[in-house]
Amino acid sequence: xxxxxxxxxxxxxxxxxxxxxxxxxxxxxxxxxxxxxxxxxxxxxxxxxxxxxxxxxxxxxxxxxxxxxxxxxxxxxxxxxxxxxxxxxxxxxxxxxxxxxxxxxxxxxxxxxxxxxxxxxxxxxxxxxxxxxxxxxxxxxxxxxxxxxxxxxxxxxxxxxxxxxxxxxxxxxxxxxxxxxxxxxxxxxxxxxxxxxxxxxxxxxxxxxxxxxxxxxxxxxxxxx
Numbered sequence: 001x002x003x004x005x006x007x008x009x010x011x012x013x014x015x016x017x018x019x020x021x022x023x024x025x026x027x028x029x030x031x032x033x034x035x036x037x038x039x040x041x042x043x044x045x046x047x048x049x050x051x052x053x054x055x056x057x058x059x060x061x062x063x064x065x066x067x068x069x070x071x072x073x074x075x076x077x078x079x080x081x082x083x084x085x086x087x088x089x090x091x092x093x094x095x096x097x098x099x100x101x102x103x104x105x106x107x108x109x110x111x112x113x114x115x116x117x118x119x120x121x122x123x124x125x126x127x128x129x130x131x132x133x134x135x136x137x138x139x140x141x142x143x144x145x146x147x148x149x150x151x152x153x154x155x156x157x158x159x160x161x162x163x164x165x166x167x168x169x170x171x172x173x174x175x176x177x178x179x180x181x182x183x184x185x186x187x188x189x190x191x192x193x194x195x196x197x198x199x200x201x202x203x204x205x206x207x208x209x210x211x212x213x214x215x216x217x218x219x220x221x222x223x224x225x
Contacts, residue, residue, distance in 0.1 A: 074150035093135035
């Protein structure tokens with residue numbers, strides 16, 4: 001997922017196709033451009049290569065948190081940090097919507113976009129906001145998450161790795177300024193570190209044999225550029 005910041009460039013990478021952060025994209029042109037088709041072809045080639053080379057070897061989420069700090073040089077963000085609190089609330093509500101929608105009562109079913117008209121899009125977004133507010137009101141003693149955030153500052157660039165232990169979620173991103181060339185370099189640097197985290201988390205032989213969600217997420221992450 002990408003986000004724009006005035007005077008800066010930002011990129012976020014979400015772990016898993018069903019990651020807790022949802023992205024809404026509108027496009028009138030449903031056909032893929034030549035550039036998009038080339039990127040998809042390259043991605044599929046990388047994915048096919050990794051399918052043949054992934055081997056069993058896994059670590060616990062606690063070990064992953066230690067790895068991010070000791071090996072990659074990240075620092076744990078305080079639970080009292082204002083940014084941490086905001087991300088925790090959003091993450092918890094998103095996990096409720098994904099894993100325990102029954103707790104939302106009449107809002108347990110996700111809203112559907114009827115059309116791409118301005119009125120329907122506005123109504124759709126309003127329904128999403130209401131559903132998220134209802135999720136945020138679910139008491140913590142009924143549903144909670146074990147969310148951790150790790151941060152590393154390099155010059156004017158901030159890297160973040162986010163880990164949720166109970167559901168096995170790994171995500172993160174970076175935000176920093178600079179020219180387009182520098183932005184691409186930052187994206188590659190963070191992407192390489194993000195892949196290292198996923199590789200360290202790894203998979204078991206059972207994950208490989210059963211093509212589990214953990215295996216698919218590792219495969220998808222390694223195939224990214």
